Amino acid sequence: MNIGIVGLGLIGGSLALDLRSLGYQVLGVSRRESTCQIAIERGIVNDASVNLSLLAAADVVFICTPLDLIIPTIEQLLPHLSPQAIVTDVGSVKSPIVTEAVKIWPNFIGGHPMAGTAESGIDAAQSNLFVGNPYVLTPVKNSTPEAVKIVGEIVRSLQAKFYLCRPEEHDKAVAWISHLPVMISASLIGACLSENEIDVLELAQNLASSGFRDTSRVGGGNPELGVLMATYNQEQLLRSLFSYRQTLDRLITYIQQGDWNSLADILQTTQQARPQFLSSKEL
CATH class of the missing domain: 1.10.3660.10 (6-phosphogluconate dehydrogenase C-terminal like domain)
Structure with missing residues (x-):
């Protein structure tokens, strides 16, 4: 499975590290070319680019940007996503994000890993950040069971404590x-x-x-x-x-x-x- 990650900071970089170690093909996108180079050199991702077109091959895409950039990022992703691609995010607020995201991309599943450190950026990325910590998915009525299952399996593979609830x-x-x-x-x-x-x-x-x-x-x-x-x-x-x-x-x-x-x-x-x-x- 190919997994795309937009935003290679602490959360995105740590996700990439763990998912690549589990055998997933990880494709990373960052605004900075220097971040892409670091991610490749450290083996955090298989490939990285400043262009969202890299994610055309992704089966699942994690949006790991600040809250205010999640919806704009999904909009910019639209021309590059395969019709079956699942999109999820890591934002700490779900209702307003999910409400808007599913209008843009119905195959969106809200997510929130309750993990982190005081550090930030690609240099802060670390293995096993999510082990033993809660990771919440917030599907809605029209979410497909298959999409929830696929993202849930990825979350469980991180050894996180998996929870499902409504966005509100x-x-x-x-x-x-x-x-x-x-x-x-x-x-x-x-x-x-x-x-x-x-x-x-x-x-x-x-x-x-x-x-x-x-x-x-x-x-x-x-x-x-x-x-x-x-x-x-x-x-x-x-x-x-x-x-x-x-x-x-x-x-x-x-x-x-x-x-x-x-x-x-x-x-x-x-x-x-x-x-x-x-x-x-x-x-």
Whole structure:
């Protein structure tokens, strides 16, 4: 089977590495000629080009671009795709992408691997990035069972944890566990920067340790990615933010009133609930 990958960054490059090692013929497309050369020299792909015409031979194409480029990329791919080709993506928001993509190419299956690192670009590509991590496919009513089966088999071959759900279910879920944490983490950093006593701010920066590092990590990521997830998942992110604000207001009230028993109840509940979100993962 020939697999095309558009976008040879961390996710696209890592997909290519693993799929080629599994025996697939991998064809990569990047905007930069230098990226294509690196991908070929490192053995990440069998062939690479800056031209989408390379993917005319692809049976399945993974779109591994930023969210705002997924639909334009599919449109540009149309003249080059074989009629039976399956197109999928790796975007972190599904409903708006899937809705538009299936209008352009009915044989589209939305996808989202929940894996990554803080690094980016072709140099960050690594083997086994998806092993043990969730990989979600979001077919719709008109998706063909054969297309879902083929992409699902590819996902399973990566040794990822395979899930199927509706696009809107995916977006609600990731709003809670991925997009909301980015906004909370960014708010934490922003709140700390509001300290107007320079000596205190510098002391806080010097004393910051693992607790601050863990809770602020995603807020220190790529700003463009944060804006894109908010743009494309606005409704569900706002839904989760409003709920978070209500919970935070309740904590403020308990602390203002010295209601330590109610505060302890919440902290005990969250302590017990956390492992349910991290089952089989390192706590």
